[in-house]
Amino acid sequence: MKFEVSGKFRIGMTWTKFKKVVEAHNEKFAIEKTYSLLGSNHKVKRNLIKIENIRRCK
8 A cells, every 4th residue: 555644854953844655554654664764865863753644545
């Protein structure tokens, strides 16, 4: 299943919005995948990522 995860993460003193489409079995794994991708691409720790919305895509 595909999920669209949106929210914001902090870089320096500013919050940046994001929207990612990830492939996962359920919502919990989609959230973990999003944390992993943002952490590896932007070097952001999990406590600086705020997930606001998650929905299933077709």
